[in-house]
Each structure stands twice: as C-alpha cells, then as structure tokens.
Amino acid sequence: MEKNDKIKCAFENVDIKSGTGPVYQKLCNAIVLLIESKKLAEGDRLPPHRDIAQFVGVNVSTVTRAIKLLQQRGHVESRVGSGSFIRPPRPRSPRSGVVETEGVCDLSVNRPATDAYLHILERILPTLPLHSHFRMIQDYHLPEGDERVRRAFAHWLAPALGHEDPNRLVVVNGCQHGMSCIVETIAQPGDVILTDQITFHGFISLCAAKAIRLKSVETDQAGMVPEAFREACIHNRPKAVFLMPNNHNPTTVTLSARRRKALADIAREHGVYIIEDDVCGPLMDNPPPTIASTHPDITFYVTSLSKCIAAGTRLGVVSAPPSQVAALAGMLRLNCWSTNSLMNFIAATMIEQGSMDEIIATERAELRSRNKILNEFLPLSQTPREPTSPFAWIELPEPWRCSTFVKSAEQAGVCVLTGEAFSFSQTPLHAVRININAARSGEDLRKALVILQTLAQTGYRKALMGV
Secondary structure: OOHHHHHHHHHHOOOOOOOOOOHHHHHHHHHHHHHHOOOOOOOOEOOOHHHHHHHHOOOHHHHHHHHHHHHHHOOEEEEOOOEEEEOOOOOOOOOOOOOOOOOOEEOOOOOOOOOHHHHHHHHHHHHHHHOOOHHHHHOOOOOOOOHHHHHHHHHHHHHHHOOOOHHHEEEEOOHHHHHHHHHHHHOOOOOEEEEEOOOOHHHHHHHHHOOOEEEEEOEEOOEEOHHHHHHHHHHHOOOEEEEOOOOOOOOOOOOOHHHHHHHHHHHHHOOOEEEEEOOOHHHOOOOOOOHHHHOOOOEEEEEEOOOOOOHHHOOEEEEOOHHHHHHHHHHHHHHHOOOOHHHHHHHHHHHHHOHHHHHHHHHHHHHHHHHHHHHOOOOOOOOOOOOOOOEEEEEOOOOOOHHHHHHHHHHOOEEOEEHHHHOOOOOOOOEEEEEOOOOOOHHHHHHHHHHHHHHHHHOHHHHHHOO
16 A cells, blocks of 8 residues: 555544544544554655545644644644645653653653643744733732733633632742642631641641641542531631642542532631632633632632643642732742742743643643543542543552552552542551653553552552562
C-alpha cells in the first residue's frame, strides 16, 4: 500500500462520534492517537483539509480548528505552500520536585497531565512587549493584584462565583498561600477550624504551623454530614470550616448542591466562615454551584492555576466576603507585599486571549482518556470520580498497610502518596492516593496501574519476605 493510501486509510478509520466535547477537539485527539500508534509518522504530510473533512464526515472549518490546536500542542507544523506535516516528538522536559529516575513512574504529585501551557507560552511570549500594559512588569502593584489582572480573573471565574467584581478578588501565590493568608486573617493561635475526617494534607500542615486546632467532622460517602457539622459548631465554636466541595482531595467526593446548602446554612447560623478550596473545580465539566456563589458574605473561595494550567505558575485568586477583602489584602501585604508581576501579566493575557480555556479543554480531554484507562483496573479504585478527576483514592485490601504498600510500590517502580498524610487523627488509614495526571503518558499510566493492581492482589506475601 502506498504511503498516501495508508494515511488516507488511517483517517477513514477515525471515530469522532463517541465521547464528549467539541468536535474539533475530538478530531485533534484522534489525530494525536494516530501519531502515538505510529499510523502517522514524523514528516508525514497531512491530507488537505477538505479531504480530511470528507474522510471523517465533518466540515472544513472543524478540520482547520483541529489542525490549529495540533499546531499549538506541537504535533503539527504548517509550511506555506506545502501543507501541514507531523513534527518530531518533543523531548520530555525535566520536571522538578518529582522522581525522574528511569523506569520509575511517579504518581504521587498532583500536576497537569499535558504540556499545553508550554505550547501557549511559546506562542504568546514574543507578543508581550507589544501589549499596552507591558511596562507593568517592572513595577510594584497593589497587594491585592493589578486591576487588569483582577478584572481578567473576575471574568474567568464569573460562572463559578456568580459575580464579576474585581474589587472582591485578591491575587495570591497559589492556593496554599491563599489559604495561609485567609487563616491569618480570621483566626488566632488556639482557635478551631473544622474539616472532613480525611482532608488535604497541605491544610493540615498549615494549621499545625499556625497553632490552629483542626478538628474533624463526621463524613459519609456524600461528604461532611450536616448534623455532625451542626454539633461540632455548638461544641467547638470554630472560626471556620475548610471544605473541598468539588473533587475532594483525596477522596474525589463532589458535594451535591443540597449538601452544600445545608452545610452553608449551618455555618451562617453559627457565625462560621467557610474556606472553599476549589483548585480542581476548573477541570470539571458541569460542577454544582459553588458555596461562594450562594453564600458570598461568609465564604472565602480560593483556587489557582496549579492543577488546571501548570504547577509552576504559583498563581491563584481568593474571592473574599466583601467585609474581609481589605483585611485579606493587608495580610498579603505583610506576607509578601504582592505577587509576581510577570506571571500576573501572562495569566491576564492568556485569559483575555482565550488561551486559559484552551489549555483547560486540553487537560480535560487528557484526563477523560486517563480515567477510562483507570476504569479498566476496577475494582482497584471503587470510589466514584468525576470523569475529569486528576487522582483516585485507593482503599487497600487486607492485610496491606499504607507504609508497606507505598514502599513495595516504589520498589516496583511506582510512587504513590500514603493515605496517612490526609489524616490528623489516631485512626489508621489503609489507603493511598494516585495521581493519574502525573504519568508522562497514558501508556506509562497503564503500565503503572498493572504494577499496582498486581501488587494489591498478590504482592503482600512477597513484600513481607522482602522479595
């Protein structure tokens, strides 16, 4: 078969009817699969847009958008007068803070799954000096963030927050920094903050460092139990409650709209602030309304770019109760004066150009693909998850214990995070969190899951014997 015939045949077998999302994104992802499966090779010339449209059964404008997205991701290059060609694979860029040893798959770190941010950055960096706000990069800006940046974030977050008021936002150096400033604004050493029985390890460490007494509230499969929360409010008189309503880290539970309202109404009744961590919210397709959108006067909403754009951005935003915005900005001024001007400038530009949503769409598509791979390994993970969840919570079968399993998995070439990191009680947790977004590719994830499944089912005796 001639080379052109093979390429034609490859496109005629493309299926874009299944799955969700815009057709051009599904076509883009299908072409990436053709590249990864070697049906399209480096240097291959793609058929004309009109031919691809006819092969696949879409219009030409859809093909044009798909090819443009492939160019942005670095899979395709277009040459004037010659057409579009498959580019050589990009060398894998080193990632800091994770295990990079050859043959080891590190699933312990929660980070975006693709390099979409880098492709967008390559495109917009040369244009930054042409922007009318370029000079702001060299100057101080207001502690709460430059007005242009807050306007951009207010517009981007409007569907989640239910408002587009930049004066209610404070720009921070990521979620952890935002939570630190919030806690220092509303609590003193010795005060109580409530949270789930299993909760984000970063918040546990934060409260410990600030001598805040963190107390757990009973949870069920649907999240924090409202009546238990009411009792905890009566007996502990907390300053705040820390919640992760969307894609809870690590349990992956998403609170229903009804459960959110019940908890928020109780918080208002007892004069308790809500710290709403929504760092995974932007990755969800159709999340329920945020607590901040229904109870803005008592809710500190915090999110960042670290899970949906790139971990290295170190940029986030807090939407605070109107009465607390000035106090929060004042705390940030004392803490670090203000956030990084260059990253602020880049983020605002990406939002204004639509690039932020473009990156998130790419991340969602990749996470949907990886969750399908994870589902092949059920019952390894039986916890309900969003189809775009970046991680899974694995309850270990008897007689496994966290420390033994984590050590055995690392010896087998897979790093996972112990469930004990998410508990501040004396009750032992026999579970681990795995980040499906941390694998370099879907194939790397599949290999790691095979190792974990085999280890969970048959590896305990070998682990005890030190094999």
